[in-house]
Amino acid sequence: MKIALAQINTTPDVSANVSKVEDYVRSAAEAGAVLVQFPEATMRSFGPGLREDTRAHAADWQERMQALADEHGLTIVTGEFFAHGARVVNQLAVYSPAGQRVAYEKIHLYDAFGFRESDTVEPGSDIVTVDVDGVAVGLAICYDIRFPKLFAELSRAGAKLTLVSASWGAGPGKLYQWDLLARVRALDSNMIVSAVDQADPEVSGVQVPADAPTGVGGSLVVDPFGELIAQDDGQGEQLVVADIDFAVVDKAKAALPVLENARLGY
Template sequence: MKFALAQINSTTTVPDNLEKVRTYTGEAAESGARFIVFPEATMSAFGSGLRTIAEEHAESWRAALQDLAAETGITIIVGEFAATADKVINLLGVYAPTGERREYAKIHLYDAFGFKESDTVEAGEDPLVIDIDDETIGLALCYDIRFPKLFAELSRRGARLAVVAASWGAGERKVEQWEILARARALDSNMFIAALGQADPEVTGVDVPKKGPTGVGHSLVSDPLGKVLHSLDGAERLEIVDLDLNAADSAAEAVPVLANAKLGY
């Protein structure tokens, strides 16, 4: 399966972010990718006024993404937001060329390292797998990557690849944790893991809000045995990935961790 990972920095200016999505999606389509993944918070970087941004831009954003998917012929998976009465929902929107749209709402909110996402974000409840070219793919957002049971569930629903879109918070050893967690989720779920984060604004020079998780880069793809197949630095970049997902079946046969699991795992 051939797909693209767009490691970018978004800002709080939605039209600029949309233009970046258009550019990278066009390049991915030209490469022959069947889908492209953008990071968490692509519609708008985390910062103050996020609910107002979602209220003002969600409808036009979705219409533009549906048109773009139809024009380019590939599925677009992108971090976005929707407004509720007093909060927002942190979403991965999935836009198919057919015009179908699905969404995954982030289940595990980032109440950690002094940040409290649940103050402004409403949690989702349901895991989601999608089908692209008859292949089942699991979806996750950022802090979800610390929770193995979610990935076990995605694998049990038939996914051989899970995509994690993030806007990973910077800090001591945070890049190391990100890389370890992505490889661990591959190992304990018999899946490929494509872990895509926002680029590092300290490297790209993109003007992002000074507080909140705004990305560290270092996106990677791990095979089901924890081997890193693709690894990025902190810069903005489009990475084209081509995987033989049958390797997930071989890994499950060799190390059947889900079949052997106890204690409700």
């Protein structure tokens, strides 16, 4: 399976974000990808006005994403929001070329490193897998990557690949942590992990809201032995294409059956 990771920066300008997504979907289709994965907050970056923009643009955004999936004949995965009372729900939505939309609602909210995502975001509660070309694919968002049991449960639910989309907060050691966590989650769940982050805005030269988690780049795809399948070239905006052979998942489960051997409720 060939997939593409769109490491981009988004802003509060939803229309501009739509245009950027259109360009990257087109490039992914030209590269022969069957799936293109965008980061968390693709629809609109974090920052002031998020709830109001969500109410104004969510329906049109969903309609356009489905039209793009239909037009290009590939699965599109984008980070979105929808309004929920005084808060929003942080989603990773999957649009299939068959006209189906499935969404995962972020379970673990980013109340860390001085941020309080739970002040404005309603948490989800259910794990989600989707079928892409006959392969079960799990979904996760950003801070979820720090919680191994989620990935273990996705693997037990049949996922061979989990997509993690993030708008990773910058700071000392944060790029290293992102890279390390992607590798470890692949190792301790016997899965392939595809982790796409927003690009580093300082590298890409995109103006983004201050005081919000806006990405560090470092997108990568890792196999269940922790080996790289693909990785970004620098931390700026780019499309990363990965060819995945799922035979490695069965090899890992046979050689390193960590979930079968697990104890203590893991």
